[in-house]
Amino acid sequence: MTKVDTLLEDTPGKEVLLLANEAIARGVLESAVRLVALYPGTPSSEIGNNLARMAPHLENFYFEFSSNEKVAMEVAGAAAISGARSMMVCKGPGLNVAADPFFSLAYVGVRAGMVIVVADDPSMWSSQNENDSRYYALMGNMPMLEPADPIEAKEMLHKAYEYSERLELPFLLRTTTRVNHTRAPIIYDDIPARPETVSFEKDPFRFVPVPAVARKRHPWLLEQIEKAREISNSSELNFFESSGDFGIITSGVSYNYVLEALSTMEIDAEILKIGMSHPVPDEKIKELLGRHERIVIVEELQPFLETHARRIAQLQEINVTILGKEQDYFPEVYEYTPKIVMNAFSKMMNRESPVDWEDIEDTKKELPELPPRPPLLCPGCPHRATYYAIRTATRGKAIYPSDIGCYTLSISPPLETADILFDMGSSVTTACGIARVTDQDVVASIGDSTFFASGLPGIANAVYNQHPIALVVLDNRTTAMTGHQPHPGTGLTGMGEQVPGLDIEKVCEGLGVRYVKTVNPFDSMADLVADIRQMLDWIRENQAPAVMISKAPCALLTAAERRRKEERPSPYYVDEETCTGCKRCLNRLSCPAMYLDTETGKAAIDKDLCNFCGTCVDVCPVGAIMQEE
Amino acid sequence: MSSNNRNTINIVISGVGGQGVLTLAELLAKAALNESYNVRVGEIHGMAQRGGHVVCTVRIGPMAKGPIVDEGFADILVGFEPVETLREISRIKKDGHVLMSSHIQYPVAVSMGKAEYPSIDEITSNIEKLTSNITELDAMNLAKEAGSSRAMNMVLFGAIVATDLLPITKETAIDVVKKKFPGKFEEINVKAIELGFSKVVN
Numbered sequence: 001m002t003k004v005d006t007l008l009e010d011t012p013g014k015e016v017l018l019l020a021n022e023a024i025a026r027g028v029l030e031s032a033v034r035l036v037a038l039y040p041g042t043p044s045s046e047i048g049n050n051l052a053r054m055a056p057h058l059e060n061f062y063f064e065f066s067s068n069e070k071v072a073m074e075v076a077g078a079a080a081i082s083g084a085r086s087m088m089v090c091k092g093p094g095l096n097v098a099a100d101p102f103f104s105l106a107y108v109g110v111r112a113g114m115v116i117v118v119a120d121d122p123s124m125w126s127s128q129n130e131n132d133s134r135y136y137a138l139m140g141n142m143p144m145l146e147p148a149d150p151i152e153a154k155e156m157l158h159k160a161y162e163y164s165e166r167l168e169l170p171f172l173l174r175t176t177t178r179v180n181h182t183r184a185p186i187i188y189d190d191i192p193a194r195p196e197t198v199s200f201e202k203d204p205f206r207f208v209p210v211p212a213v214a215r216k217r218h219p220w221l222l223e224q225i226e227k228a229r230e231i232s233n234s235s236e237l238n239f240f241e242s243s244g245d246f247g248i249i250t251s252g253v254s255y256n257y258v259l260e261a262l263s264t265m266e267i268d269a270e271i272l273k274i275g276m277s278h279p280v281p282d283e284k285i286k287e288l289l290g291r292h293e294r295i296v297i298v299e300e301l302q303p304f305l306e307t308h309a310r311r312i313a314q315l316q317e318i319n320v321t322i323l324g325k326e327q328d329y330f331p332e333v334y335e336y337t338p339k340i341v342m343n344a345f346s347k348m349m350n351r352e353s354p355v356d357w358e359d360i361e362d363t364k365k366e367l368p369e370l371p372p373r374p375p376l377l378c379p380g381c382p383h384r385a386t387y388y389a390i391r392t393a394t395r396g397k398a399i400y401p402s403d404i405g406c407y408t409l410s411i412s413p414p415l416e417t418a419d420i421l422f423d424m425g426s427s428v429t430t431a432c433g434i435a436r437v438t439d440q441d442v443v444a445s446i447g448d449s450t451f452f453a454s455g456l457p458g459i460a461n462a463v464y465n466q467h468p469i470a471l472v473v474l475d476n477r478t479t480a481m482t483g484h485q486p487h488p489g490t491g492l493t494g495m496g497e498q499v500p501g502l503d504i505e506k507v508c509e510g511l512g513v514r515y516v517k518t519v520n521p522f523d524s525m526a527d528l529v530a531d532i533r534q535m536l537d538w539i540r541e542n543q544a545p546a547v548m549i550s551k552a553p554c555a556l557l558t559a560a561e562r563r564r565k566e567e568r569p570s571p572y573y574v575d576e577e578t579c580t581g582c583k584r585c586l587n588r589l590s591c592p593a594m595y596l597d598t599e600t601g602k603a604a605i606d607k608d609l610c611n612f613c614g615t616c617v618d619v620c621p622v623g624a625i626m627q628e629e
Numbered sequence: 630m631s632s633n634n635r636n637t638i639n640i641v642i643s644g645v646g647g648q649g650v651l652t653l654a655e656l657l658a659k660a661a662l663n664e665s666y667n668v669r670v671g672e673i674h675g676m677a678q679r680g681g682h683v684v685c686t687v688r689i690g691p692m693a694k695g696p697i698v699d700e701g702f703a704d705i706l707v708g709f710e711p712v713e714t715l716r717e718i719s720r721i722k723k724d725g726h727v728l729m730s731s732h733i734q735y736p737v738a739v740s741m742g743k744a745e746y747p748s749i750d751e752i753t754s755n756i757e758k759l760t761s762n763i764t765e766l767d768a769m770n771l772a773k774e775a776g777s778s779r780a781m782n783m784v785l786f787g788a789i790v791a792t793d794l795l796p797i798t799k800e801t802a803i804d805v806v807k808k809k810f811p812g813k814f815e816e817i818n819v820k821a822i823e824l825g826f827s828k829v830v831n
Contacts, residue, residue: 017655017662019672042674125673149669149694182696183655183670185662256695263692339699355701360719367755370712371744373645373736375681409679414741483674586740592680595735596742608769608778609734 004053010191018186020150020179021046024117025054027157031113032192034084035062037072039453040482041091042126043180044119048089048494049483056496060194064494065485068424068453073098073116077105080114080170081207083198085161089117092131093423097454099136105170106142107217108207109224112198113161114170116142121177122300122335126481128404128423130333132301137172137278141221143228144172144278145237148255150184156237156275158189163231167224174277176300178253178335229279237275238284244268247292249285249305251277254298254336261341264354269296280308289318296348297324300336323348375409379593380555380611383407383474385521385528387415388589388619390443390472392525393532398441398470399434403427403455405447406481406554407474414588417445425454431469432462441536443470449479449487451504456511462545463512470535471547473504476554484557508547515539515546522552525618555611569612570628574603578624589619637690638795639698643717644709645734646680649782652809653707654685656786660797660805661689671696682713689795705794707785709768710734711752718756726762728788728829730781732769764788766828775821783818787825799826 006016007026018026024047028036038048048065055063066072069090076088090098095118102116118136121127137144145160147153153175160171205213232238244267250258251274262269272288274280289295289312297306306324313320325332329344339357346353377384387410390400402408402418403426411418420430431444446455451473462469479485486492491501508516515538519531528550535546553561562569579602585594586603593609594616596602603624605616617625640657644650651672658668671686686698700719708714708729721727731749738744747755756763766788772780783806789795790802799822806818 015662017659017668017670045674178671178696181672181674183658183668183672185668253695257697259694260692337697337699338695338702355699355722357700360700363758364719366758367715367718368747368751369744370716371736371739371746373680373682373713373716373738375646375679376737378647378680406679412737413743481679583742586742590737590741592737595740606734 003050004057007050007054008057009188012188012190014188015185016188017183018150019046019181019183020147020153020175022050023150023154023186024157025050026186026188027154028087029054029191030154030189031158031161032085032194033087034060034194034198035076035079036087036089037064037066037075038089039066039069039072039094040479040485041094041119042482043121043177044089044091044117044175045482045485047117048485052485052494052496055494060196062495065487067488069094069097070101073101073105076114077101077110077170080110080112081108082200083111084195085113087115087117090119091127092118092120092133093127093129094118095133095136096131097424102136102142103140104209106140106221107209107214109168110164110170111168113164115157115160115164115173116170117173117175119175119177119180120301123177125177128421130301132304133172133174134277134304135302141225142170142172142278143167143225143276144174145275146174146252146277147179147275148252148273149179150182150186152275153179154186159237163228166231167227169224169228176253176335225279229282232276232279232281233283235276238281239273240284240288241271241273242268243270245292246270246294246296247272247288248296248298249274249288249309250298251275251305252300254300254341257336257338257341258298260338261345264338265342265345265351267345267349274305277305280305282312285309285312286316286318289313289316289320292320294321294323296329296344297322298330298336298341302332374412376412376592377406377409378555378611379591379609380558380613381406382476382521382550382552382555382613383410384415384589384591385525385613385615386472386474386550387417388615389521389525389528389532390417391415393529393536394441394443398443399438401427401430401434401442401444403446403450405450407445407447414590423454424450425458428455428458428462428469428471431471432458432465432467435467435469441470443472443532445472445474447480448473448475448477448489448504449485452488452502456507459508459511459513459545466544468539468543469545470539471545473547473549475504475549475551478554478557480554480556484554504549513545513547514542515544516549518549518551520552521550522613522615525615555613559611571607572605572610572612572614572616572625572627574605575624575626576600576602578622579603580622580624582621584621585616585619585625589616591616637688637692639703640687640705640707640789641698641703641717641720642685642687642707642709643713644683645713646683648709649779650683650685650709653782653786654687656802656805656809657687657789657795657797659809660801661795663801663805664796666796667691667693669693669696682716684717705789705792707789709781709785711749712736712746715752715755718759721759724760724762726764726792726794727756727760728764728785728792730768730785731765732767764792764829766825768825771824771828772821775824776817777814780817780821783821784825787822788829791826791829
């Protein structure tokens with residue numbers, strides 16, 4: 001049975017091992033959600049991947065990979081205003097992209113339930129910053145639920161829809177990487193029917209927040225937040241557990257670490273577990289503060305609950321010691337672990353650690369230095385060939401603005417073609433700024449999905465303001481980094497339908513780019529280098545932007561296709577006689593499938609890893625790399 | 630409460646992106662769930678997967694709440710690669726079991742001559758500073774013997790089951806794998822499990 005079949009099964013009571021993201025996709029069915037729109041982003045990606053696979057099998061259900069998060073928020077928001085339950089999904093930085101509609105949506109509210117799933121990434125496993133999206137809930141006046149594990153993720157999703165409809169407000173469901181990417185046993189609920197059609201009922205003096213309308217909606221929103229506070233104070237999502245000499249307030253994944261630490265260290269404490277983190281349950285917090293002399297706050301990232309607890313203690317004039325980040329018991333950076341919680345308890349209570357971590361630290365110091373193994377462009381990745389050519393053509397001297405995607409990995413030596421990065425689409429716009437204040441050549445790179453997500457306004461800007469920049473679109477025909485989702489260029493929709501894909505070359509021409517050229521990075525390295533030089537010459541002469549589209553499918557797609565067709569290309573090898581051991585291939589191309597044979601001192605190819613792109617053949621100065629006949 | 634915690638079995642699986650680390654973690658947990666145990670799996674996705682170092686955790690037992698296995702808490706450390714085994718060694722608890730595949734996959738820094746790959750003896754002697762309980766096998770060779778270099782994770786699955794530290798029988802393991810990958814790879818996968826299993830039992 002495939003994963004999709006499993007997720008679609010109408011078998012209430014059945015227990016299945018699911019990733020939280022899969023559980024949320026399942027929860028979409030169980031909550032009768034009619035529309036989901038999103039732009040993929042790790043750690044939330046698998047929600048969309050699974051929904052896309054499920055969508056063609058479902059009636060009265062629509063799923064789309066929107067072109068970016070702002071678009072997704074608007075599509076899903078409008079559906080909920082029309083009276084159909086909807087969902088928008090993003091990662092932390094994705095909510096920043098969608099922040100504009102997010103704030104208006106809270107003002108106008110919704111008619112059917114709407115949930116915005118935002119996946120934060122403490123420790124930045126796959127993100128450019130450690131967004132703490134709880135502050136969006138606070139600033140945008142939008143209620144927020146925060147599950148601790150995959151089981152709660154699905155349960156809270158159902159609650160979020162119920163509350164959302166009660167308050168006519170969208171609800172945030174905030175997860176973190178350690179929730180999204182945890183698997184746990186999930187029990188299925190019923191799958192209700194989804195409404196066939198809904199119709200939009202006009203109410204412009206609610207749904208069009210011109211200043212006169214918005215002025216009335218802001219007090220309404222604050223009233224709704226007060227109602228949400230009542231829910232927060234009575235909801236079983238915020239609950240007391242156990243008893244002991246001191247109190248603990250915790251939320252999200254940290255709750256598990258608290259349970260594990262208390263159990264391991266045999267400590268008794270009363271826990272207030274916060275599942276609804278905005279608005280916080282003031283009454284429940286007040287109760288706990290009043291019952292204990294000491295309160296410990298355990299939460300990842302910024303002191304959100306801690307600040308609220310201190311606020312409530314002050315307002316209620318409760319004399320209580322609140323221990324948390326402000327006294328350095330807990331860090332404000334990176335994700336927590338049970339060890340962090342146990343160490344904090346040890347410090348606060350003057351107790352010994354349950355494990356001798358100092359001893360482990362000492363042993364670690366004795367270990368040899370291990371070679372690092374950072375993430376890399378895969379063997380056979382078309383980006384490696386393109387970047388090799390860019391570096392060769394510019395002798396490494398140009399400035400290389402980068403963007404969000406696999407290709408940011410080109411930051412590593414020897415490619416080193418990522419010099420500046422802010423966010424999605426910033427390759428184009430940062431290139432504009434650099435080109436205006438320096439005399440250096442600027443070669444920016446952007447992926448195909450990112451091009452559609454956030455690149456277009458930057459290109460319009462570059463054309464209109466005549467910025468002399470080179471933009472290389474690394475078109476690998478997919479959104480590779482987040483798990484191969486389609487985008488407007490691929491010609492596949494979230495519903496699994498084939499449609500005409502948007503042509504990047506024509507889009508650029510339409511935006512007024514006068515120099516546009518499409519190349520295949522695997523055709524000829526010499527030609528590719530010459531093409532890049534020619535483009536740079538044109539830019540210098542014309543003082544205007546130029547675009548090169550380097551088009552070849554993602555190596556993982558190529559490999560999967562090959563396996564499906566049971567194709568076995570002849571392997572590449574290094575001819576030992578010819579190889580001079582110059583290591584140019586190893587030092588300049590750094591394909592993970594190539595290594596130095598320490599016995600012969602010559603380059604070698606690991607046949608299990610090679611993906612048959614053949615770029616190394618062009619890179620070898622003596623023609624020692626060949627493909628078997 | 631504490632006795633429950635002692636019943637939790639913690640497994641750390643360390644390897645290189647693309648070797649099948651995530652799949653092995655999922656299958657281990659599914660097998661344990663089939664035997665009616667509570668489980669948690671912690672995974673790494675996205676950027677960290679691209680040929681980089683990957684760690685997954687599997688926790689079995691009633692007190693398995695969160696996904697993380699901390700330093701000093703792993704009952705079993707499964708390494709797909711020697712250096713990646715040593716990289717996670719601090720997670721092993723005193724006298725925990727290390728199961729290491731000896732097949733080397735060189736990091737690019739080594740190929741470029743910017744870092745050195747330690748010798749297998751050096752790796753083993755360093756592991757021994759924390760535990761003498763080491764089982765070494767060449768999972769790559771055994772996978773190829775089973776029919777595919779991609780079946781390394783299945784070889785290690787068989788090996789883990791053979792240690793007898795988990796409440797999972799070989800039959801359950803094979804059953805779970807057959808359900809996950811029905812079709813033409815079934816034979817290869819089952820053979821890989823058998824090879825890994827007998828390598829450890831003997």
